[in-house]
Amino acid sequence: MLRFAPNPNGPLSFGHARGIIINGEYAREYDGELILRFDDTDTTVKPPLVEAYDIIQHESEWLLGFKPHRVVIASDRIEEYYRHVDLMIDGDFGYVCQCSAEEFREFRVSKTNCPCRKYEVNYNKQLWNKMLDGTFKPGDAVVRVKTDMTLKNPALRDWPALRIQDTISNPHPRENIGSKYRVWPLLDFQSAVEDHLQGVTHIIRGKDLMDSTRKQTLLYGHFGWEYPETMYWGRVKVHEWGGFSTSQMRKDIEDGKFSGWADPRLPTIAGLSGTGIQASALRNFWIELGVTQKDIAVPLATLYSHNIKVIDDNAPRVAFIRDPVEIKLEGINEANITIPTHPNNAEIGSRVIDLGNPIVYIEREDLQHSALRLKEFGDFDIDGKVATFVSKKRTDKRKIIHWVSQNSSDSAELEIVKDGELISIEGRLESHQIKLGTSVQLERIGYGIVAEKNKVIFTHN
């Protein structure tokens, strides 16, 4: 029983894909189950985005190739967490602490017990009720787990389990939750209790959560539970992207720097899939990286190479002419020609090029040669804007170029992300009946995805 637990403060991004894919893959491999859990217990610092709940479920399914077996939403489970606070106070391994964060920090550093620690169970119950009924305001009190203030690792000393949030000013965005609760669990407590309740047996997560494991293991000890088997992965940086965070992207989108979560410049799942990265390429990529604790920096080329393997066999070939120059063909007889859509996959069929009007477009850059071969058509000699037919067969080693006919092409746009900038290239795109969203290969340019009838978004080359 595994789980992946994102904060729904935005849709999934590249890094989340690792979490869902690795956990999902282990679940699949060992006939286990995968829980998708929304850890939406912060309404102030990283408030959830109400649309994200649905989007994340769809994106998870897309990434995994199957639906998560169970979906759990932490904000639906608050009463359950309260119940465990009662158990914790009754068992005298939890207490209400009224120190400020700064005050407690000093106790943590000096390894001394805070004064709130010594109170009786009954007094703690009273204080806990004051947290719940609103007597205490945010910052006035917090529930702590009793560990040991002399523990070697400072992170583990009497760590905080629940705090008060101002849910009047910052209501939870889910309508049925809203301002219903003022006391909310922190990640370490919520996650620990929920993992036990759901019967999680294995946790695979980032190594930034290593101390979480240790904190939670101490709590499990108090409850008499057995902590799941845990593995960690290290940080992954993609050289071409640098650092990014969901919160920052959210801000940039709100500021209008990006068109939305699906902006092709963003390393979100929506952005990646929109530029033609396939779910199975992402799966192969993350599975290949595996679960090591090393911090790594990977080039995008690795992901692209996986993507090419996925799409090439079925990517129709299409011509797109950048910086097109009109050329008149002399000496041809055919009104149209038929050429294959894919060089090694005949099943994809063929395309018919209309030459009723003997005008074609080629890229300006190719015009510097005086002898050219129009691919799948014939050899031509170029003189100015006129191309004279020489031969159907190849007569020499002249350069082979892609081209489109005027009748069988439309003006179109190729959108490319380069160094974080969105660049639009105008040109002529071969007329086609390709379904939107299909990955194609623009001959001599690279792979792209048909976003609109006359707009292709570049994937990679």
Place this chain on the structure above:
RNA sequence: GCUCGUAUAGUGUAGUGGCCCAUCAUAAAGGACUCUCAUUCCUUUGACCCGGGUUCAAAUCCCGGUACGAGCACCA
């Protein structure tokens, strides 16, 4: 500062004491095929952080060093 963790070719990764003059992928270079600067195929280059120790035997175990990273939030 305290605590925890990691260290194999350019980049990733396999390898848990002898099958290792170290696997695979990717990148780079060269070549074959090809009516695309694509795909496919072949070849080449290229690595066990440093220093000690244990052992008949160490990439693999231990100690120290160094480098890098993470945690010490009333975020997740």
